[in-house]
Amino acid sequence: MGYPHPPHPRETVLLSQYFGDPEARSLAGWRQRGGYRALEQALAMEPTAVTTIVKDSGLRGRGGAGFPTGTKWSFMKPGDGKAHYLCCNADESEPGTFKDREIMRWTPHALVEGCAIAAYAIGAETVYIYIRGEFTEPLQRMTEAVREAYAAGLLGPGAMGGKARIDVRIHKGAGAYICGEETALMNSIEGRRGNPRIKPPFPATAGLFGMPTTINNVETLAAVPHIITQGAAWYKAMCLSSPKSPGTKLFSVCGNVRRPGNYEVVLGFPFEEFLYDLCGGPPAGRKFKAIIPGGASVPIQTMDEVRATKMDYEGFVAGGSMLGSGGVICIDDAQCMVKQIGRLARFFAHESCAQCTQCREGTSWTTKIVERIEAGQGTPDDLDTLLEIADNMTGKTICVLSDSCAVPVVSGIQKFRDEFDAHIQGHRCPFRVAAAAA
Amino acid sequence: MSVPPPGSLTQLERAAAFDPALPDAYEPLFVGERRVALDEVLTRYPTRMAALLPALWMVQEARGWVSEAAMAEVAEVLHVTPAYVKGVVTFYTMYHQRPVGRHFVQVCTTSPCNVCGAEDVVRAFLTHTGSGEIGATSPDGRFTVIEVECLGACGFATPIMIDEDVIEGVTAAQVPEIIARYP
Amino acid sequence: MITLTIEGRQVSVPEGTSILEAGKAAGILIPHYCYHPGLPVAGVCRMCLVEVEKSPKLAPACATAAADGQVVHVHSESALEARQGVLELLLINHPLDCPVCDQSGECELQDYTYAEGRRSTRYREPKRVNPVEDFGGDVVYVPNRCILCTRCVRFMETVAEDPVLNVSDRGDHALIGKFENQDLTHPWAGNVVELCPVGALLSKDFLNKARSWDMDRAASVCPGCSQGCNIVIETRDNVVARLRPRPNADVNQYFMCDEGRLNYRWLNRRDRVAEPLVRRGDALIPVDWEIAIDAAARTLTGRRVTAIVSPGLSNEVLYLLRRVLERCGAESEGVFAVRQGPEAPLPGVPDLAVRADRAPNVQGAELMGFRRTDAPLDAVRSGDVLLLADADLSAAGAAVVSGALARAADIIVIGTTVPAWAAGAGAALPLANMAEDEGTFTNLRGRVQRYRQAKSPPALARPGWSVLADLLVALGDPIVVWTPAEAFSALAQAHPAFAGMTYEGLGATGTVVADAREPRAVTAGIGA
């Protein structure tokens, strides 16, 4: 994958081929590397033909939900006299995930090209790329790439010499995880609080500024040019396990692991080999205690649970978790799970937009209880209370942030109950005691 | 609150921020070049309200924070109410609602970084900058240090942000040297 | 129309109706907080979750369209558990200070918790506390009781179109905020107090005045202006304690203006004329009703009368007054003046405004043949009997008053007070005020609306319709009126605009007169 270390031979570098290659950043450099041929090819086709190729490729959304991209595009009905929008979700804030950041840092034109193709396919005149405010370098790289693309006539009226007008705008976020939720993102672009909206109406009917809108993740859109140039069949054939999950995927690996970073593998790759061969396994002298395979919102797993997992949408679900955003968080045996579960809950409490009762109050209450247990002040009934609050917080709110907070708590208590019990019975954190002794 | 830090603020703003009797000291921001820049931003969106986040960013770039007086000006320029602007400002954590130190340090302590020792990095910053407490500004007005949720750089634990710079793989030991780079 | 089943009851509703509204149509209350029929749907409190058969998740009834054949359960185990969950979470940071809270007894948090909530809390952490804040206008905000339903914010934003409230901050720090020096001063802002389902927004005027269960309530019509907003008058120990809006889709939806809401103290005036009076030498002395009526009748018989009437009197009273004038001498006439005030619309509701005419029955007075004038005292001709029917002439200058007094040969007062300048009256007949009586007003769109009695009149004061019926009999009119309904029916029989109306038939929301005028625009964007 290139940065910060050279690609592992077992990786399949498609999106990450030029990570670490500063020359790929400029328009000229990108063109030398085959850039914008896909856009040219797409513009020569009927928009619906572009959508059909993407549909046939089997590409699924890389933002977390895994919705088939071509199908999503086909919900758009251009020519209805309305404005149409494409939003590119570059809010990347799911703890454990840092792949979109690298795409934008190293290959900004890949994203511009993907956006332009998608916009053409769905009939969107304007694309907003919503980049989280903390991404200062990606913001700068993307701004420069867009500027170059306008200057070269790739964007704007008569984009690339074609008939279509495609405008790409960069919108800088200002610190809110929830703006990664698609309708919250739209509110944020509109200059509102980043509150998720109740659905229906769905974005394809009434999205940004009340107009038909499609939203895609950075990685999803960056994959599109490859599909256009190399064909749906080629993409669909890249598959190691479930035929419903073709293509390559960037996995962000972090936490207690020897070689953290982004790894691009064909979906269906064996997870254990991934963790040990590619990522180097746990730090010296340690063991993996817990793996959160798809960003902070998916169930925590033990190493035993993930051993046989195939890395695709179906594989992670079969293993009892989810692929999510592809952020693999490794936690070794020196860590206190109670503390980390409390920390995750605190994250969600901090990020709750505050609309829904269960989420606003439940995330904070959960955090307080887990942190109290960690501090040695827990009681045995706290765990039942936590599970009941989690149940209250699941499946009842406008968006799934509430559910996401319940997920680590429920899976954590299920799988690391002994650690909770040790805190409650011992009235202190055994890991803190061990650390103090060391 | 501690003494207003130097830098980033105009003399008048500092006075206005700490002496509510001086609200008239506010100098409008959206005049001249900045107004032209905002007008350009407005062309990118079909509504005026959509320019709110960019406008607030312009305020923060110019003044280092977003005062109530600035919120009122933004409201006027974008044809919304000050209360509306305040509701938005308070939603997003990156807008400073009070003056901060000359350098604003954000250390990620979310789980992926937390398990890699991020809390030690926070402690090192609090100690070596002299700010002592999360969110407080060091007595010399140089640093304000906060914990931040996931910066989207988890593979490079511990990432920190100082002002606009992201520094990856920071350890507690490197903190004094990093601080020295930000006079 | 689509048909669905809610709690086993079939109900047909128009397409697009929410499950929550369909429930109402079926007579089933689906507990809710953030939903309010007068506001855009927010779907945030998650209290209205119901079980819809064949649907994997509970559905928010306020934000889910009813569908044909749907089977909805409100009281199933999963829906009940969800509500209990919401209630528990809404209470974890709540101060549980019902004993000192004005909302107690009419609080939806209290009601639902009592009905369905847990008996005790499991919350053992410190509670979030925030100071009480003065929101300006008549409103204080008690954030610790706020459930963040955002009704207040939505009202100010989309109905008042004056977004001075916001949701500030996020996570469990979130609360309702405003900007310094930008207060809830919109003329309709006080409605947020009504809309708030809990005790988080309170009226300063009503603060600590009465417990809701100690009050009596009567459906009424606001006497503040010619809009005729439907209201409830709430009294405690025969004293009006507050006015609140009562829904009427055709007049005021769910709202009333602040001026109307706070303009009730005159209903509690203590300086009333409480006994019938007649002149004996220099003084007005209390007498029996018969004697006073007789004295008034003798003064009026055969004389040219100028009646100055109040446009705050009921249709029935004005009608009977008109009949009185017909029994008097030739060229008798009746006039009235209307106090004026600035108009202030509620932008989100069509044709709703505080009207410039600050009286409830201007239309009625006109329909009964009274002449509107800015200078009613100038109508008094030399040698007239001045019949003063509760008109407020306090705005008239001293010279105008003394001129009229000099021209009037006699004065008869029928009203709630005897103004100082009318102390020379030959007789005064004390009336109940509008809160002490019942009757009808005709609003500016010709809607005839009933108001009910909310308190009892002082001492011997009597309802106007009854006093005037007696006076008519004394003047030789064969009229028989024993009840307000009979007074109304006498009017309906006599007046073509009221033809066919019955007192009962007016119901809770009124009927429009036969020749009602078209709405006229009051302000740009309103009306029509």
Ligand SMILES: Cc1cc2nc3c(=O)[nH]c(=O)nc-3n(C[C@H](O)[C@H](O)[C@H](O)COP(=O)(O)O)c2cc1C
């Ligand atoms: C709380 C929450 C946070 C999310 N954050 C992100 C994010 O940071 N980036 C992203 O691409 N998708 C995020 N999503 C998913 C988006 O809502 C949406 O499904 C996605 O952007 C669609 O693009 P895709 O179809 O290309 O995956 C988030 C969803 C939720 C509920």
Ligand code: SF4
């Ligand atoms: S679940 Fe949480 S984050 Fe999502 S809309 Fe509700 S309150 Fe906001």
Ligand code: SF4
């Ligand atoms: S103050 Fe009342 S109406 Fe406003 S959000 Fe809070 S509970 Fe709802």
Ligand code: FES
């Ligand atoms: S958790 Fe620290 S950057 Fe993501």
Ligand code: FES
């Ligand atoms: S009433 Fe439906 S969510 Fe609040």
